[in-house]
Amino acid sequence: MREVAVVGVGHTRFGKWERRTAVELFSEAAQQAMEGAGVEGREVEALFVGSALGDFGEGQAMIQAQCRAELGLGLIPCTRFEGACASSTVAVRDAWMWVASGAYDLVLVGGTERVLPMGTPLATRTFAMAMHSTYEVPAGLTFPGVFALVARLYSRIYGLPLERLREQMAQVSIQNHRHGARNPLAQFYGKYENLKVEEVLSSRMVCDPLTLLDCCPFTDGAAALLLCAGEKARKYTDTPVYILGTGQGAGGPMALFEEELVKPPSRVSSARMAFRQARLEPKDIQVLELHDCFTIAEIVALEAMGFFPEGKAGEAVEEGQTEIGGRIPTNMSGGLIGKGHPIGATGASQVCMIVQQLRGEAPRGNQVDPVPEVGMVDTMGGAYGTLCHLILGRRG
Amino acid sequence: MRLYSADYEEALKKGKLLGERCLDCGTLTCPPLAVCRRCGSRRLEAAELSGRGELMTFTVIRVPPEGMEGPYVVCLVRTEEGPWVMGRLEAEGEAGQELLGRRVRLSGFHAWSDKYSAGERVTPVFRLEGEK
Numbered sequence: 126m127r128e129v130a131v132v133g134v135g136h137t138r139f140g141k142w143e144r145r146t147a148v149e150l151f152s153e154a155a156q157q158a159m160e161g162a163g164v165e166g167r168e169v170e171a172l173f174v175g176s177a178l179g180d181f182g183e184g185q186a187m188i189q190a191q192c193r194a195e196l197g198l199g200l201i202p203c204t205r206f207e208g209a210c211a212s213s214t215v216a217v218r219d220a221w222m223w224v225a226s227g228a229y230d231l232v233l234v235g236g237t238e239r240v241l242p243m244g245t246p247l248a249t250r251t252f253a254m255a256m257h258s259t260y261e262v263p264a265g266l267t268f269p270g271v272f273a274l275v276a277r278l279y280s281r282i283y284g285l286p287l288e289r290l291r292e293q294m295a296q297v298s299i300q301n302h303r304h305g306a307r308n309p310l311a312q313f314y315g316k317y318e319n320l321k322v323e324e325v326l327s328s329r330m331v332c333d334p335l336t337l338l339d340c341c342p343f344t345d346g347a348a349a350l351l352l353c354a355g356e357k358a359r360k361y362t363d364t365p366v367y368i369l370g371t372g373q374g375a376g377g378p379m380a381l382f383e384e385e386l387v388k389p390p391s392r393v394s395s396a397r398m399a400f401r402q403a404r405l406e407p408k409d410i411q412v413l414e415l416h417d418c419f420t421i422a423e424i425v426a427l428e429a430m431g432f433f434p435e436g437k438a439g440e441a442v443e444e445g446q447t448e449i450g451g452r453i454p455t456n457m458s459g460g461l462i463g464k465g466h467p468i469g470a471t472g473a474s475q476v477c478m479i480v481q482q483l484r485g486e487a488p489r490g491n492q493v494d495p496v497p498e499v500g501m502v503d504t505m506g507g508a509y510g511t512l513c514h515l516i517l518g519r520r521g
Numbered sequence: 522m523r524l525y526s527a528d529y530e531e532a533l534k535k536g537k538l539l540g541e542r543c544l545d546c547g548t549l550t551c552p553p554l555a556v557c558r559r560c561g562s563r564r565l566e567a568a569e570l571s572g573r574g575e576l577m578t579f580t581v582i583r584v585p586p587e588g589m590e591g592p593y594v595v596c597l598v599r600t601e602e603g604p605w606v607m608g609r610l611e612a613e614g615e616a617g618q619e620l621l622g623r624r625v626r627l628s629g630f631h632a633w634s635d636k637y638s639a640g641e642r643v644t645p646v647f648r649l650e651g652e653k
């Protein structure tokens with residue numbers, strides 16, 4: 126397998142986009158990536174697009190062909206990836222595989238989504254579609270509901286009183302909102318820089334024990350990357366970022382996880398696959414973007430990936446271990462909670478944010494110093510249904 | 522022979538929790554899958570579960586999806602026979618963390634459909650032991 130490098134990144138502002146379609150949002154991110162790398166449309170050999178709910182958000186299926194035409198790319202192979210919230214992380218992983226295999230030298234990959242046009246009731250209905258349509262959705266399970274169930278179970282299994290756990294979760298919200306407030310691309314840029322525990326705990330209850338500030342928002346946006354064969358990367362950029370390892374895993378109905386809902390095996394195995402391939406361990410990772418769709422999800426993810434012992438990640442967050450200067454700076458972009466969560470675009474956005482960190486280009490206050498050598502992306506679709514991990518580094 | 526989701530839903534309407542017993546390892550799978558959830562065997566037979574179990578976790582959904590009315594309680598129950606099952610919980614009064622670990626029993630079913638559900642879907646409803 127060949128080395129693969131990211132040679133260009135593009136990212137729209139995340140938030141509400143009334144005068145842009147998902148195709149247009151994707152084209153803006155893609156053109157940014159192409160301009161940065163000096164790549165012409167005709168050079169791109171294949172297109173990989175993450176889109177989870179376009180069928181409902183805009184009535185747009187098969188978005189990949191429309192993206193190709195919008196960008197004036199050649200009559201190249203174009204593929205859509207759907208893995209709920211992990212759609213575009215899986216797209217990046219497959220794009221990596223095609224370049225690593227030698228099939229293509231230069232590919233365009235990313236994701237795009239408009240969630241806000243759906244409004245809360247339909248968005249809630251469609252987000253739930255990633256759960257089991259017969260055994261889970263009819264019970265009225267929602268996406269926040271998944272992690273509300275997990276939070277209560279986590280409290281019981283680790284003997285951590287729910288009130289204590291909720292304070293730890295609030296700390297995740299405070300931290301990620303603070304990072305988002307400093308990120309001009311984030312939905313909550315300039316907002317919520319100094320939330321207090323009490324404000325998180327007393328915001329509107331969505332499904333207990335999760336309040337509105339424990340949840341990521343609904344978001345429109347897009348992100349894109351150019352992947353290139355490692356040996357040709359310097360032709361396009363002086364600051365290539367290499368993909369050192371990837372992993373992917375899958376789940377099913379929540380009930381089948383049983384107690385492991387608090388340490389999902391699909392995430393454990395996917396992360397291990399990526400660490401093994403990169404020949405690295407959690408201690409080698411210097412910056413991390415993980416799937417904080419809800420505050421408790423960040424705590425579960427930190428433990429499942431091996432950064433902290435079981436039942437202890439919340440305490441670590443309170444101690445500042447996930448901040449700059451701590452053990453593992455996490456979601457310095459704001460994460461899903463502070464930056465926003467345009468489902469199909471989220472994974473590609475996480476990769477862009479790690480590339481930004483490894484190039485030393487993150488916003489002031491969020492940039493890890495010294496500039497990190499190795500970063501990691503963790504994305505989760507549905508109720509641990511699709512897991513995907515990527516490890517990136519400044520040296521191949 | 523395996524069961525299908527339609528068998529599971531029809532049984533719920535008759536007040537029964539129906540699953541599959543593996544003829545190779547004895548494990549119960551409920552709701553039904555094409556293979557035993559433990560060993561992957563396709564040698565399965567229908568088995569009725571008692572409908573009793575332990576409340577493992579729950580949440581009160583206050584922001585429901587389009588087509589549903591909140592608030593309502595979604596729960597995961599560990600059945601006496603082993604499998605975890607998702608359903609609705611009918612609880613009297615405020616539902617707090619102290620409910621975890623309480624004994625529950627199958628008390629009925631919830632039928633629902635919308636334009637995406639491919640017809641009527643049926644979900645088990647549980648009640649705390651000691652409540653009517």
Ligand SMILES: [Zn+2]
Nearest residue numbers: 543546557560
């Ligand atoms: Zn078996």
